[in-house]
Amino acid sequence: MPTTEQTVAVTSGRRLAHPSAAEIRLETVLHALADPVRLTIVRELADGHADMACIAFDLPVSKSTTTHHFKVLREAGVIRQHYEGTSRMSRLREDDLEARFPGLLAAVLEGARRSARSPEPAA
Amino acid sequence: MPTTEQTVAVTSGRRLAHPSAAEIRLETVLHALADPVRLTIVRELADGHADMACIAFDLPVSKSTTTHHFKVLREAGVIRQHYEGTSRMSRLREDDLEARFPGLLAAVLEGARRSARSPEPAA
DNA sequence: TCTAAAGTACGAAGAACCTCGTAGTTTGAC
DNA sequence: GTCAAACTACGAGGTTCTTCGTACTTTAGA
Numbered sequence A, B: 001m002p003t004t005e006q007t008v009a010v011t012s013g014r015r016l017a018h019p020s021a022a023e024i025r026l027e028t029v030l031h032a033l034a035d036p037v038r039l040t041i042v043r044e045l046a047d048g049h050a051d052m053a054c055i056a057f058d059l060p061v062s063k064s065t066t067t068h069h070f071k072v073l074r075e076a077g078v079i080r081q082h083y084e085g086t087s088r089m090s091r092l093r094e095d096d097l098e099a100r101f102p103g104l105l106a107a108v109l110e111g112a113r114r115s116a117r118s119p120e121p122a123a
Numbered sequence C: 001t002c003t004a005a006a007g008t009a010c011g012a013a014g015a016a017c018c019t020c021g022t023a024g025t026t027t028g029a030c
Numbered sequence D: 001g002t003c004a005a006a007c008t009a010c011g012a013g014g015t016t017c018t019t020c021g022t023a024c025t026t027t028a029g030a
Helices: A026-033 A035-046 A063-076 A094-100 A104-117 B027-034 B036-046 B065-077 B094-100 B106-118
Strands: A079-084 A087-092 B081-082 B085-091
Touching: A026 A035, A026 A063, A026 B027, A026 B036, A026 B106, A035 A063, A035 A079, A035 A087, A035 A104, A035 B027, A035 B106, A063 A087, A079 A094, A094 A104, A104 B027, A104 B106, B027 B036, B027 B065, B036 B065, B036 B081, B036 B085, B036 B106, B065 B081, B081 B094
Parallel strands: none
Antiparallel strands: A079 A087, B081 B085
8 A cells, every 4th residue: 555645734624636656657747847837836846945835936827827737737746735724835746756757857957947047049 | 050950861852840959948848758659759769769760660640640740759859850762760869858958868768668667557 | 703815616718739531742663 | 654652731620738717615814
């Protein structure tokens, strides 16, 4: 029995479904990371903003769209979320991703940082 | 002037548009790799089948769909293609991808190989 | 208790994507 | 010149994705 994912809901009764580490699929992860808004979220989470509330991200989309993107990331196994009061805290599942796809997240994050520095090298 | 991509069309007059190495975008690459058919193509190209004709891949889709997927991979900068007679040869742009996103292709390929061995760990 | 904050669920509109079949192009061989 | 092989271009059909607004739920605080 995989009990890895049983640490849920500390200050709340609300539950959030997460895939177990073994259930994380490569194509789902790649698809989750292929969206600019979601890549921004992941990059900010990686840059020291762990356990951030969704509202803390300054995203160029509406509130419900933000919710949607966090859900996609969570269901893909990229982030873990838990409630704290009315806020939902998010954190990268670095260990689980590293175990399943070694080097993938690091490579994507490094690539994202480069792209952020040199957005589009004049086509 | 980037002259990296000027090696085209050896035995043919037909041209194929490729992005230069600097134009390869992370999100486009991730999106290109997020499809199961395209991931199969990339995995086979990596597994020693460099410079394969499109027809040589045994894909579960029609001929025109195959063409479409190769085009997506080429326009994303993942593969390079050139004609040889009536055949179109494909090859991974490993060097260009490594230069722009170090470790990314290797991580994806390693993940794809693992997924191929243990497709779905019984949800 | 009442209110505000944070977030969810639902449905809808529009865009993008995957797939296919058909018709056309280019090449090489006879 | 004729023919087949390999591939492309085009459009269509159906699905999925992104985005939004509105209404609802849960929690914390006055």
